[in-house]
Amino acid sequence: MLLLGAVYAVLVGILFAAGASGVTILIVAGGLLALQFFTSDKLALRAVGAHEVSPQEAPELHALIERLCVQSDLPKPRVAVMQTSMPNAFAMGRSPKAATVCATTGIMELLSPAELEGVMAHELSHVANRDVAVMTLAGFFASLASMIVQFGFFFGGGSDDEDSGPSWLAVIAVALIVYIVSFFLMQALSRYREYAADRGAAVLTGRPSALASALMKISGGMQRIPQQDLRTQHAEMNAFYIFPARRSVLGLLATHPPIEKRIARLQQYEAQLQGTAR
Numbered sequence: 001m002l003l004l005g006a007v008y009a010v011l012v013g014i015l016f017a018a019g020a021s022g023v024t025i026l027i028v029a030g031g032l033l034a035l036q037f038f039t040s041d042k043l044a045l046r047a048v049g050a051h052e053v054s055p056q057e058a059p060e061l062h063a064l065i066e067r068l069c070v071q072s073d074l075p076k077p078r079v080a081v082m083q084t085s086m087p088n089a090f091a092m093g094r095s096p097k098a099a100t101v102c103a104t105t106g107i108m109e110l111l112s113p114a115e116l117e118g119v120m121a122h123e124l125s126h127v128a129n130r131d132v133a134v135m136t137l138a139g140f141f142a143s144l145a146s147m148i149v150q151f152g153f154f155f156g157g158g159s160d161d162e163d164s165g166p167s168w169l170a171v172i173a174v175a176l177i178v179y180i181v182s183f184f185l186m187q188a189l190s191r192y193r194e195y196a197a198d199r200g201a202a203v204l205t206g207r208p209s210a211l212a213s214a215l216m217k218i219s220g221g222m223q224r225i226p227q228q229d230l231r232t233q234h235a236e237m238n239a240f241y242i243f244p245a246r247r248s249v250l251g252l253l254a255t256h257p258p259i260e261k262r263i264a265r266l267q268q269y270e271a272q273l274q275g276t277a278r
Contacts, residue, residue, distance in 0.1 A: 040136055041092035041100055048237060050082040050102045057081075061103060061120075064113070068121050072204055074128055077101050087111070087221040090240040091123040092132055099127045110221050111214050118201050118211030119218075122242055125200025131193045135239060138186050190239045190255040198262055199269065208269040212262075218243045219259050 045051075055062040062079055069076045077091070077099035087107040093099030101123045108116065126132065202208035222243060238244050239255040256262075 044092050044237060045080055045100065048082055050080045052078050052080045064117055065101060065120055068124055068204060072124060072128060074124060077127060081105060086245060087218045088241045088243060088245065089119050089123055090242065091126045092240065093127065094133045095130060096127050106221065107218065110217055114207060114210040115214035115217065118205055118207065119214050119242055121201035121204040122197045122211060125197040128200065129193065129196060135190065138189055184252060187253060187255060191257045194256050195265065198266060202266060202269040206273060208266040212266040215243065215259055215262060
């Protein structure tokens with residue numbers, strides 16, 4: 001976040017140095033940020049076709065999440081289910097008091113109770129760490145840079161001022177660089193928060209091996225899902241799933257760490273917990 005903030009500061013400095021209407025851009029961008037921050041969870045759930053379920057509709061899932069919330073001293077989030085064979089789960093919401101955790105029907109059918117507990121503990125760790133808010137704020141920088149690029153292309157060349165052309169070209173060039181740099185920083189931040197959520201789940205459940213087993217099963221389940229079905233998943237949601245619906249072949253572009261590294265870390269946590277127990 002510090003690096004993203006530094007990149008953003010450079011962009012704003014260039015805007016004012018070029019004589020751009022920074023106030024207008026920041027007002028519009030601030031409105032977009034507020035819209036993202038307060039409505040992103042509802043929009044995301046609607047986009048993927050998930051719906052909130054009551055304790056009567058999903059008693060086991062509710063009981064599991066309630067037990068984990070008591071252990072972690074978190075307010076119980078809303079619980080949603082997504083009707084799809086894709087085995088996955090995600091958490092949304094700007095704060096622990098305004099959170100929703102969602103499991104797919106595919107993951108509930110695939111995993112054992114202990115494995116599902118590990119997955120939902122991972123999602124509650126995201127809630128406790130306010131990861132959705134962090135990623136929303138991080139995404140704001142890229143959105144702002146993208147908007148400045150579009151604003152520059154549409155209005156930068158329309159002025160009669162001879163100096164406006166080169167100035168706006170400089171702004172557009174810097175905004176493009178900011179967008180690219182912030183994109184890579186966001187991917188790195190996304191990978192880091194997955195490691196942190198895995199560790200949080202390991203500590204919360206005391207059974208890192210259950211989450212490792214769940215990740216192995218989810219990975220195998222993903223490989224059996226037809227590619228055309230996975231391609232229908234919204235790209236914006238990929239970073240929020242416990243396991244990416246579409247994996248990147250390049251590590252720098254990936255939203256999640258390699259499953260082998262995640263499992264290796266969970267095995268280390270398992271060994272540490274066993275050593276402590278002895």
